[in-house]
Amino acid sequence: MQHGPAVRRRKLGAELRALRTRTGLTSGEAARLVGWHQSKVSRIETGASGVKPSDVRLLLDAYRVSDPELRELLLMLAGSDDGIGRHHWWHAYRGVLPPAYRDFISLESQASAMRTLETSVVPGLLQTPEYARAVTRAAVRGLRDEPDERLDALVQVRLARQEVLRARPPLRLSAVLDEAVLRREVGGPEVMERQLLRLLEAARLPQVRIQVLPFSAGAHIGITGPFVIFSFPRTSDLDVVVLDHMTSSLYLERKEDLEAYVEAFNSLQAHALSPEESLDHIAGIVDGA
CATH class of the missing domain: 1.10.260.40 (lambda repressor-like DNA-binding domains)
Incomplete structure (x- = not known):
């Protein structure tokens, strides 16, 4: 690691x-x-x-x-600073972004595909501004004592990251969401409802695949925590798994680690609801079913 x-x-x-x-x-x-x-x-x-x-x-x-x-x-x-467009926009936020977060964004901006398991919150690439603000306020240590300007900057970064889904070519995002992600009320009922509607909207994009892992699936291979698999164009040798922790991120690059997490993600997709069933499930939560 x-x-x-x-x-x-x-x-x-x-x-x-x-x-x-x-x-x-x-x-x-x-x-x-x-x-x-x-x-x-x-x-x-x-x-x-x-x-x-x-x-x-x-x-x-x-x-x-x-x-x-x-x-x-x-x-x-190599950390090139002379790129153009979306690849290096985060350099303007160096003062508020930890190095590990900047590394994550740089990988995300260059990846061709991203597979993610989320067990607690909606993936950052699919968050609404209100949801992103509530999550950021709760997640960053000591933020309640920080000025609003810092919170605003961190939320702006999270929303700016979403441009990868609109790029040409766009990032291909496959997300498996534990049902707890949909049931956990973040920011209040109105914020949560708008967030669920945002998921329904995003799931209709051809480059986005969302599957829900319902409570009825019981214990599963991803129960130990969320992870992200980045895949890159031209060479699979650059693929990497990212595990987030409270104060840092760990990157797994060995071939056997990558294979294990790809196999785990495939298993999670097989046990999750289909994309169509997942849309119905999310819509049912919005309707109070």
Whole structure:
């Protein structure tokens, strides 16, 4: 298990090593091409040290990588600040966002697909402003003593994240929601009703799949807690599982961990209501059934 920055270094290094190998270069030959010592290439490829976006560009040029999507993804992993559009909007909120949250957003912004199990609250990408404010106020430690400006900024970030669902191409979101998510009254009855209606609206988008895991399903494999699986375009080697804790997030990158969580998510989907049945279930809660 690693924290976000370490995972990104390791994944970036592994991909750069694969690209070098594909071109038939040794690490020493690659180093000579860009004017470095061989040990620098080795440290980058093993994730032992960070790497500047400018150095990544040198390597990508040396390896004749011209695909703009792949280049942008690898530069994101290096922490590139010169991206455009939605990929780097969160830098304006550096003063209020913890590093782990910034890492999560950067991964979310570049992912092609996201699978998530939620056991307590509606996923951030599907929250209404009022619901997001209530959740943020309750979740962030000491926030009740913080100025309203900080709360406003954190809510703005949560809502800005939702742009990934409207991007071209959009993020594909598959969410399994424990029924407790729908029954827990967050922000009061009116706020909760609007949130449930928002779920019904979002579920009709072609890129969004929502399934409800009803109480009648009993104990299930996800009962130990929520998780997120990010998948990335072009290479599954960058896929990662994120586990949230009270004060930090843990990132799982090993192949066996990824396979275990993908299998768990598939099992949860099989035990959950179908998307159509889930819509009916949510509508029934709204109607008081």
